Amino acid sequence: MIPFLDLKEQYASIKDEIDAAVLHVLASAQYVLGEEVAQFEREFAAYCSTEHAVAVNSGTSALHLALLALGIGPGDEVITVPFTFVATVSAICYTGAQPVFVDVEPVTLTMDAAQLEAAITSRTKAIIPVHLYGQMADMDAIKAVADFHGVPVIEDACQAHGAEYKGRPAGSIGVSGCFSFYPGKNLGACGEGGIFVTSNDSHARTVRMLRDWGQERRYHHVLKGFNYRMDGIQGAILRVKLRHLNKWTQSRRAHAARYSALLAGSNDVRAPLEAADRRHVYHIYAIQSRDREYLQRALAIQGIQFGLHYPIPVHLQKAHADLGYTPGDFPRSESAARSVLSLPIYPEMTTRQIEEVASAVEQEAHVH
Structure with missing residues (x-):
């Protein structure tokens, strides 16, 4: 796993x-x-x-x-x-x-x-x-x-x-x-x-x-x-x-670069993009998938954990219904909430693990 x-x-x-x-x-x-x-x-x-x-x-x-x-x-x-x-x-x-x-912006969210x-x-x-x-x-x-x-x-x-x-x-x-x-x-x-x-x-x-x-x-x-x-x-x-944070950040960025290179050819999955004027530290590596539910099931079967950040935007949360917003008010946020899926990323991951996860994502996206 x-x-x-x-x-x-x-x-x-x-x-x-x-x-x-x-x-x-x-x-x-x-x-x-x-x-x-x-x-x-x-x-x-x-x-x-x-x-x-x-x-x-x-x-x-x-x-x-x-x-x-x-x-x-x-x-x-x-x-x-x-x-x-x-x-x-x-x-x-x-x-x-x-x-x-x-x-939100459509690319950086x-x-x-x-x-x-x-x-x-x-x-x-x-x-x-x-x-x-x-x-x-x-x-x-x-x-x-x-x-x-x-x-x-x-x-x-x-x-x-x-x-x-x-x-x-x-x-x-x-x-x-x-x-x-x-x-x-x-x-x-x-x-x-x-x-x-x-x-x-x-x-x-x-x-x-x-x-x-x-x-x-x-x-x-x-x-x-x-x-x-x-x-x-x-x-x-x-x-x-x-004292270790800079080293860990370098590892995260290297892992993210490897993920992005491996997922670059996919039409069904969009890798996150780092804006040209920014340094992304990849707390989360969130891809966007056309069929997230199918991909979730496929990854779970292969023993790959994932996260959802965030499946319901705040304006549609029951706790904040009093703010008076409705579905369709913020289409980019709602679209992202339907499509984002966070892949494993942490400094101690191995290159082999990164490649295994990317391969599973690519394979399932292609099959589907």
């Missing part, structure tokens, strides 16, 4: 480093925040070319606090895309603001900047492009519209650790960026985790207070805050993994 993801293999490859880091935290008894988390914040900010990084307990929390740092609340609107994980939209809802959707203008109103207080699957959205085009209207941009970079747009790292172009360290991410914790990055001193200070009960210092609660703190053990583990 070829797994979709093999976290045990990753742990085995750096076991001694991880174990030592965890034991260090246990011995220090700094279980919540603490020096390991503070060090990780400094190192991750440097990685993203931002002045500040504030570690939290999830990518969702990072998005929530990024919005609150802008003062967003009831009566405001925040523009994002419907083709994303539901957390992007949930974070907007947590503030009491109204999510407003624009459709990221926010279509050409549709932004029509979605902006006097109530628009932020725009959240999603760097989907490890590839950044068209930030210059999005920023041009946003800046014209004086609307700040928050990057949902939860899938894009190390991705670049015209040489600039994910998280460094908008007013802030938000990352997830869910275990399966390119940089994954051994549990939950997230981080907020920015070069805005005021926003960093606000988010730092909000994640820890709104405290300026112990028992001095300046803001109505949250318990969104990162555990010390996760900070230590992420410090270890961050």
Whole structure:
């Protein structure tokens, strides 16, 4: 069997480093925040070319606090895309603001900047492009519209650790960026985790207070805050993994290039494309298939695991029916949701495994 993801293999490859880091935290008894988390914040900010990084307990929390740092609340609107994980939209809802959707580009499946203008109103207080699957959205085009209207941009970079747009790292172009360290991410914790990055001193200070009960210092609660703190053990583990991230990214990109070369001749399957001005880090390698259900069954029979990211766009989820959208409102997102299928990709995969998966996809697409 070829797994979709093999976290045990990753742990085995750096076991001694991880174990030592965890034991260090246990011995220090700094279980919540603490020096390991503070060090990780400094190192991750440097990685993203931002002045500040504030570690939290999830990518969702990072998005929530990024919005609150802008003062967003009831009566405001925040523009994002419907083709994303539901957390992007949930974070907007947590503030009491109204999510407003624009459709995605047909190739990158990221926010279509050409549709932004029509979605902006006097109530628009932020725009959240999603760097989907490890590839950044068209930030210059999005920023041009946003800046014209004086609307700040928050990057949902939860899938894009190390991705670049015209040489600039994910998280460094908008007013802030938000990352997830869910275990399966390119940089994954051994549990939950997230981080907020920015070069805005005021926003960093606000988010730092909000994640820890709104405290300026112990028992001095300046803001109505949250318990969104990162555990010390996760900070230590992420410090270890961050040292390996560039190597892992190179492996992912090599695997993706091999997949794309092997699938290039297919008429029934479309491989993902890396935009010319971007560095795709392939958190997900999502192909588009004309008959996804048939391909799913065929891969399952051959013992090849796969994923679906995302089979129902957010505007058609029952939980968000109150937003009032209907089928047909965002045709590109809906088309992608019907056709995307994620193939196994992780740094420890072998070339033989990549070739076996690609062969199975090609063979079934051809037969069908």
